[in-house]
Amino acid sequence: MKQPKWTLLLLCGLLLTTLTACGQNDNKANNSAGNKSAASGKETTAALKDVKVVLDWSPNTNHTGLYAAKEQGFYKEEGLNVDIVLPGSGGADAMVASGEVPFGVSYQESVTQGRTQGVPLVSIAAVIQHNTSGFAAPVDRSIKSPKDYEGKTYGGWGSPVEEAILKSVMDLSGADVSKVKFINMGEADYFTAVKRDIDFAWIFYAWTGIEAELRGEPLDMQYVKDYSDKLDYYTPVLVTNEKTIESDPELVKAFLRATSKGYQYAIDHPEESADILLKAVPELDKELVVASQKWLSPKYQDDAARWGEQKREVWQNYSDWMHERKLIESPLDTDRAFTNDFLPEQ
Incomplete structure (x- = not known):
């Protein structure tokens, strides 16, 4: 699962890809029969409308509902042959924004920053x-609250948002972020870096x-949402582009009807949906996928009226926070950044 990060280079690449690909992708949503998925290896069916959805990262339990919708035939019921693909070098956001693919997995933070730059x-x-x-920290570091970050070493990727969020939770706890040492983790994973x-x-x-947990290496963890409502944002989200909404709203509705059923299946059947993900991506660790799915399935919908529902105040709160900390140059037009209009009724 991708760690939370995005950089200036990624955003520049996103904008460049959007500009250069504009006007070249009118027929991308209808791929020729026989095209195969990088994530699943399934061949398309000519009688169905071929549609691609690009992941934000390698397949994991954030994506289980997509695989469940495909495996259970929910996309077929909507007349769709959905191809779940891995992101290219420019990233999922660039592929969706340019129209190369109509749907993708993204994050509220990157959608917010992208939209304020015309994406x-x-x-x-x-x-x-x-x-x-x-x-998160190994329990032997005795980090029980943000106050305990002082004098410790944080491993990240050099993104401005990391320090801004760290500063926010430390400020709210009466701690001083200047007393934290920052190190770029590079390609190291969490477990390598903390050792x-x-x-x-x-x-x-x-x-x-x-x-x-499975490694027997318990953590102390401070969830960022517990320190400020402004940090309880949506991550990840499903995205499309303005052109798809304007030109083919029925496609967006059909895609979400089926996808909603897929995530509902994962909510109701964690172990079976974990098996579906493992069938599609057998190289994943089975024990991790099953345990992760059991933990995550109840959190897909949680306290919302329906899966997928987004609240305006969540978008407004987080974009205000980003603007206050100069992570975005201008305020977000919140009502254009998200929509619930294509979700199926309860």
Whole structure:
């Protein structure tokens, strides 16, 4: 599962790809029969409308509902042959924004920053209702609260948002972020880094936290949402682009009807849906996938009226926070950044 990060280079690549690919992708949603998925290896069916959805990262339990919708035939019921593909070098956001693919997995933070720079992404569903990310440390580091970050070494990727979130939770706890040493983790994973040269890092508990449990390496974790409502944002989300919404709204509705059923299946059947993900991506660790799925399935919908529902105040709160900390140059037009209009009724 991708750690929370995005850089200036990624955003520049996103904008460049959007500009250069504009006007070249009118027929991308209808791929020729026989095209195969990088993630699943399944051949398309000519009688169905071929549609691609690009993942944000390698397949994991954030994506189980997509695989369940495909395996259970929910996409076929909507007349769709959905191809689940891995992101190219430019990233999933660039592929969706440019129209290369109509749907993808993204994050509220990157949609927010992209839209303030003219990137035409629109969030159409929240995959998980509440932010499951936070700062984690092995229990032997005795980090029980943000105050304990002082004097410790944080491992990250050099993104401005990391320090801003770290500063926010420390400020709210009366702690001083200037007393934290920052190290770039590079390509090292969390478990390697904490044994090498860091004390804590930003993780998603549903994957790295569960893996720590299975390894017998317990963590102390501070979820960022517990320190401010502004940090309880949607991560990840499903996105499309403005052109797809304008030109083929029925496709967006059909895709979400089936995808909603897929995530509902994963909510109701964690172990069976874990098996579906493992069938599609057999190289994943079975024990980790099953344990992660059991932990995450109840959190897809959580306290929302329906899976995928997004609240305006969540988008407004987080974009206000980003603007206050100069992570975005201008305020977000919140009502254009997301929509619930294509979700099926309860």
